[in-house]
Amino acid sequence: MTTARFPRVATLVFGFAFLYAPIALLVIYSFNASKLVTVWAGFSTRWYASLFSNTALIASAKISLQVAAISAIIATFNGTLAAFALERFGAFRTRSVFVGAIYAPLVIPEVILGLSLLLIFVALGVDRGFWTIVAGHATFTMCFAAVVIRARLAGMDRSLEEAAMDLGAGPVMTFARVVLPQLAPALVSAWMLAFILSLDDLVIASFTSGPGSTTLPMRIYSQVRLGVTPEINAMSSLLLAAVGLALLISAIASRKRDS
């Protein structure tokens, strides 16, 4: 049943305008010739050019991409094991502690997570840098990965696994030939989610980073505090384009799979 058309369409238009207008303005004004961010002075790509000569920004982008890729792999691995433990292992001692430790980081303010990680690294005498950021990111993103993979596991037909076992496949064989192919799409989306969350994180990175490991959000943040610049607009537009492209590819891939 579709209800009255006009109010519905008007709501959709207003809602999506609110969601997308700020992003659209940011992208449009990244092509502004003027240094004044809110006054249009003609089309130009000069800010993109100056972006690529900003070596500090590029170095930070590299660090962020590396941290995100590595921490997302750890998060997907840990998240998969955690999802199996939650979905398939039944009751075990201290299960409620484990459940709490998986779900709490999803909502706990990042400042608390960052602060507690910094304290443990100081207490253990670990020098903060690249690997402490990886550990911090892998920790909070594994919880998101576990939720995504658990949802897929819950929807899987277990009779397929039982059939494989009945036909003589061992647990490893069953996992590799039956479970893994069914789980693969969830593993890919869990990795992507972990990658993007890591790439985006400012707070936990600020607490866990050390000298020489400034991530891209930390670099952007310190520049944004000084004011809006067209160069940041250009940087942001590139990041938005990359995420948009990734979303488009995954949407097309899932449509192909479904049909």
Place this chain on the structure above:
Amino acid sequence: MPRGGLARGRLSALAIPYGWLALFFLAPLALVAKISLSKSIIAQPPYEPAFRASDGLAGWLEKARMFSVAAYRGLGEDPLYLESYLSSLAIAGVSTLLALLVAYPLALAIARSDPKRRSLLIALAVAPFWTSFLIRVYAWIAILKDEGFLNHALMALGLIDAPLTIYATNVAVVIGIVYSYLPFVVLPIYNSLEKQDAALREAAADLGAGPLATFWKVTLPLSAPGVIAGALLMFIPAVGEFVIPDLLGGSDTIMIGRTMWNDFFENRDWPAASAGAIVLLILLVGPIVWFERRQTKGQGAQ
């Protein structure tokens, strides 16, 4: 298999993520609790007592006697912390209410759209979540500034003569929070609306209820779980928000995330920041436990 026991393979599969979380989540939280009971000193690390393995058990017991609740007493006496909690709860509360007012109609409009277009529309509504949070907050600076897009547009339309001061106020913080967390609120509301059986609304209409009465008596109550889930998903992280008040707020915007950040990095008062974190955790975990209980009770009744 004994109760609570696991086969060896499963035990090792559990030990890896459990061990990771114990090391990087549970132990750090325990440490925060411990440091909140320590005294602030000017040293590295800037708190006392600091436990070391070399102290031995006797040394640890000795140091445990040095525990003090000074940091907590300090929180109660420091008007900055009290004000931070109250204003964080107020800002997050107002933002959550406004977000529900924006998200509900949007979720309803999507849920009542052509089934063929629904999945595309909801994907579009959630897509901004995938883009950088920092960038989305940053985009609002250029809009809300005195010489920003909003003031330009309003003045060009002749609606105002002088620019409105929104940037660097609590209003800007609320707008930023509503905008950033909107996808979190739309999605659970949409999920609960989409599941509703249209036959219920038709039955209400057949029994003489107008569209408004049908909405109040059928649609809205049935979507309550989605509304509560969306509100909690947004409210809890919003209370501890740091980036939005820091970038969009003014110097008089006091929120607990920012206060703890400053105590940590600028004042280097780690015990105070730790005590602040523990109190905030207790404030926030309360509603989650309540919601969990409600959920399990609801499932038991069905």
